[in-house]
Amino acid sequence: MxxxxxxxxxxxxxFQTRAGALKAVxxxxxxxxxxxxxxxxxxSGSGKSVTGYxxxxxxxxxxxxxxxxVLLNGxxxxxxxxxxxxxxxxxxIAMVFQDPMMTLNPVLKIxxxxxxxxxxHDRVSxxxxxxxxxxxxxxxxxxxxxxxLEAYPHQLSGGMRQRVAIAIALLHNPAVIIxxxxxxxxxxxxxxxxxxxxxxxxxxxxxxxVWVTHDLAVVSSLADDICVMYAGRVxxxxxxxxxxxxxxxxxxxxxxxxxxAEHEPxxxxxxxxxxxxxxxxxxxxxxxAPRCAKAGPACTTTPPVQHFEDGRTALCHYPIEPVxxxxxxxxxxxxxxxx
Amino acid sequence: MIGFxxxxxxxxxxxxxAMSIIVFLGVYAIGNPIDVMIDPASDQALREALIQRYGFxxxxxxxxxxxxxxxxxxxxxxxxxxxxxVLNLILSRLPATxxxxxxxxxxxxxxxxxxxxxxxxKPDSLSAKAIMGFSVxxxxxxxxxxxxxxxxxxxxxxxxLPSGGRGPTTEVLGMNLSITSLEGWSYILLxxxxxxxxxxxxxxxxxxxxxxEVMSSDYVRFARAQGLSESKVVGLHVLKNxxxxxxxxxxxxxxxxxxxxxxxxxxxxxxGMGKLIIDSITVLxxxxxxxxxxxxxxxxxxxxxxxxxxxGQLDPRIRVKAAS
Ligand SMILES: Nc1ncnc2c1ncn2[C@@H]1O[C@H](COP(=O)(O)OP(=O)(O)OP(=O)(O)O)[C@@H](O)[C@H]1O
Ligand code: SF4
Ligand SMILES: [Mg+2]
Numbered sequence: 001m002x003x004x005x006x007x008x009x010x011x012x013x014x015f016q017t018r019a020g021a022l023k024a025v026x027x028x029x030x031x032x033x034x035x036x037x038x039x040x041x042x043x044s045g046s047g048k049s050v051t052g053y054x055x056x057x058x059x060x061x062x063x064x065x066x067x068x069x070v071l072l073n074g075x076x077x078x079x080x081x082x083x084x085x086x087x088x089x090x091x092x093i094a095m096v097f098q099d100p101m102m103t104l105n106p107v108l109k110i111x112x113x114x115x116x117x118x119x120x121h122d123r124v125s126x127x128x129x130x131x132x133x134x135x136x137x138x139x140x141x142x143x144x145x146x147x148x149l150e151a152y153p154h155q156l157s158g159g160m161r162q163r164v165a166i167a168i169a170l171l172h173n174p175a176v177i178i179x180x181x182x183x184x185x186x187x188x189x190x191x192x193x194x195x196x197x198x199x200x201x202x203x204x205x206x207x208x209x210v211w212v213t214h215d216l217a218v219v220s221s222l223a224d225d226i227c228v229m230y231a232g233r234v235x236x237x238x239x240x241x242x243x244x245x246x247x248x249x250x251x252x253x254x255x256x257x258x259x260x261a262e263h264e265p266x267x268x269x270x271x272x273x274x275x276x277x278x279x280x281x282x283x284x285x286x287x288x289a290p291r292c293a294k295a296g297p298a299c300t301t302t303p304p305v306q307h308f309e310d311g312r313t314a315l316c317h318y319p320i321e322p323v324x325x326x327x328x329x330x331x332x333x334x335x336x337x338x339x
Numbered sequence: 340m341i342g343f344x345x346x347x348x349x350x351x352x353x354x355x356x357a358m359s360i361i362v363f364l365g366v367y368a369i370g371n372p373i374d375v376m377i378d379p380a381s382d383q384a385l386r387e388a389l390i391q392r393y394g395f396x397x398x399x400x401x402x403x404x405x406x407x408x409x410x411x412x413x414x415x416x417x418x419x420x421x422x423x424x425v426l427n428l429i430l431s432r433l434p435a436t437x438x439x440x441x442x443x444x445x446x447x448x449x450x451x452x453x454x455x456x457x458x459x460x461k462p463d464s465l466s467a468k469a470i471m472g473f474s475v476x477x478x479x480x481x482x483x484x485x486x487x488x489x490x491x492x493x494x495x496x497x498x499x500l501p502s503g504g505r506g507p508t509t510e511v512l513g514m515n516l517s518i519t520s521l522e523g524w525s526y527i528l529l530x531x532x533x534x535x536x537x538x539x540x541x542x543x544x545x546x547x548x549x550x551x552e553v554m555s556s557d558y559v560r561f562a563r564a565q566g567l568s569e570s571k572v573v574g575l576h577v578l579k580n581x582x583x584x585x586x587x588x589x590x591x592x593x594x595x596x597x598x599x600x601x602x603x604x605x606x607x608x609x610x611g612m613g614k615l616i617i618d619s620i621t622v623l624x625x626x627x628x629x630x631x632x633x634x635x636x637x638x639x640x641x642x643x644x645x646x647x648x649x650x651g652q653l654d655p656r657i658r659v660k661a662a663s
Binding site for chain 2: 053056058083086087088089090091094095097099102103104105106107108109112113116117120121152154165168171
């Protein structure tokens with residue numbers, strides 16, 4: 001796929017602490033094409049949010065991007081500074097955060113916040129900005145958008161607020177939207193509506209999505225491709241169907257094995273035995289080794305990236321053999337387009 | 340909104356009444372003012388006559404009701420010393436204190452908020468640390484001492500500004516003000532800065548704390564993710580959020596500055612209400628003390644009422660609670 005809108009190459013983000021540099025993101029690479037949805041999966045602390053913030057240049061000291069590139073339409077944006085980077089944020093890459101209760105300023109009207117977002121990039125009158133804000137609200141399925149503009153965040157439900165956040169992200173028709181677990185805090189039916197809406201938007205506007213989530217069921221029903229992260233690294237990637245039907249990395253397999261057959265969307269990522277290692281003292285070699293059933297003698301050395309058919313990869317010395325049985329279905333619903 | 344207003348006004352009234360009782364009892368407990376008022380050598384008949392005249396022989400609650408009744412008719416009594424209606428006496432001193440207090444508040448606000456914003460925006464910078472150090476001085480060094488220091492430096496050593504007094508005044512809307520002339524400003528500058536110092540320190544710290552908190556919030560991160568410029572982030576998100584605690588403190592401080600500018604007024608010989616009350620206390624001029632304290636209570640209550648109303652405008656979440 002050479003027509004990637006967003007290509008992340010060997011991204012390294014570190015936090016300077018007293019115990020030394022914490023490698024929260026350690027050599028992450030992936031790419032997303034126009035109108036495609038990439039699911040970024042992993043346990044808590046695996047570095048998904050930090051990856052998202054890094055792409056937007058929102059890492060603050062003591063954190064810093066220590067290496068790698070973020071190519072937006074072929075141009076490396078990690079080198080942009082100050083106003084040049086500001087012009088990318090919100091206009092070409094937008095981000096939606098996890099907690100809809102916290103992402104809108106409680107003392108400003110929805111309209112005020114949206115108008116500010118429009119005028120951050122376009123020199124238009126307040127009236128024109130307001131009209132655009134209203135249209136964006138309508139586009140994400142918010143009823144009576146004119147009234148909503150006059151409302152304060154606390155007057156809207158969580159689902160509504162998250163739609164507002166998505167509408168704000170859509171204001172400038174960005175090439176990429178990074179959605180950091182935007183539906184985790186919502187109940188299942190609202191989540192379903194939003195996922196369907198997102199799929200439609202990706203298909204209609206060609207916006208590429210990086211959909212960060214704990215929830216494998218969401219990924220299987222929404223995403224075209226999957227990246228599984230563990231301790232700051234991508235341990236497996238590939239087309240969503242293939243990875244779910246036949247995982248090649250023991251960690252992905254562990255995640256999938258603990259998903260009940262008819263997994264309800266909205267429940268948390270099931271537990272793999274053992275616990276997430278602390279970044280401060282990762283084991284030598286493969287970070288997953290202490291929890292891995294397949295661990296062998298080679299696993300005390302850093303595993304190589306193995307490339308398989310259909311562009312799949314796994315970061316493992318002993319990848320699982322492909323299975324050729326019936327594709328496993330996690331959910332009966334799918335929001336993916338027919339193609 | 341109207342219901343909220345009526346409720347708050349009723350509350351305010353209760354506070355004023357309660358305070359008037361406490362003040363009355365408190366001042367009564369200080370002792371019989373007759374002993375201070377008249378020459379100890381004067382005869383018993385004169386003494387009796389005066390006691391009768393001021394009603395000191397009546398039961399306490401009766402004295403209180405007479406006092407309250409008079410007050411409702413705009414009569415707060417007559418000063419034992421000046422032989423003038425107390426209200427006129429206090430009101431004649433009010434403009435001096437008012438302009439001093441307001442100038443001090445303006446200095447504190449227009450210096451304190453920008454300095455606090457900067458210190459909160461770049462908390463690790465050297466300039467921020469210098470600002471915070473200054474703010475600690477602002478409210479830990481005694482005010483009279485700073486006042487004397489200011490006089491020493493700017494009046495005595497440098498000779499730039501007068502050392503005290505009020506200078507020329509002009510009459511504006513029936514009030515004598517000195518901030519209307521340049522020369523008047525030269526008199527008010529030092530005492531106003533002296534009075535502002537504590538508030539300045541307080542406002543810097545308050546603004547900084549609010550700024551640090553808001554800057555690390557999710558919604559500021561979200562605003563940045565939308566590409567808002569830093570000046571917009573601070574001017575829109577930070578200012579609006581920190582304005583709520585600032586308005587509260589501003590109101591409280593304005594009240595206490597008006598009521599207790601005593602030290603500064605004494606050091607700079609500023610003829611305001613603070614000096615009046617100090618003088619009245621030393622000679623036990625009871626009507627002045629009582630009227631002054633009740634006026635202060637009234638002032639506090641009024642300012643609080645206004646703050647509450649502004650508060651409701653600033654924070655939509657409070658408006659909802661009040662309406663329901
Ligand atoms: N400001 C920071 N300072 C130090 N360490 C940080 C900071 N922000 C994140 N980290 C570390 O980076 C690692 C990855 O965090 P991140 O928030 O990206 O995880 P995540 O995958 O998004 O988890 P979750 O699913 O809980 O949101 C964590 O171990 C965290 O401790
Ligand atoms: S490298 Fe070894 S320890 Fe790591 S996942 Fe593969 S088999 Fe398990
Ligand atoms: Mg996260």
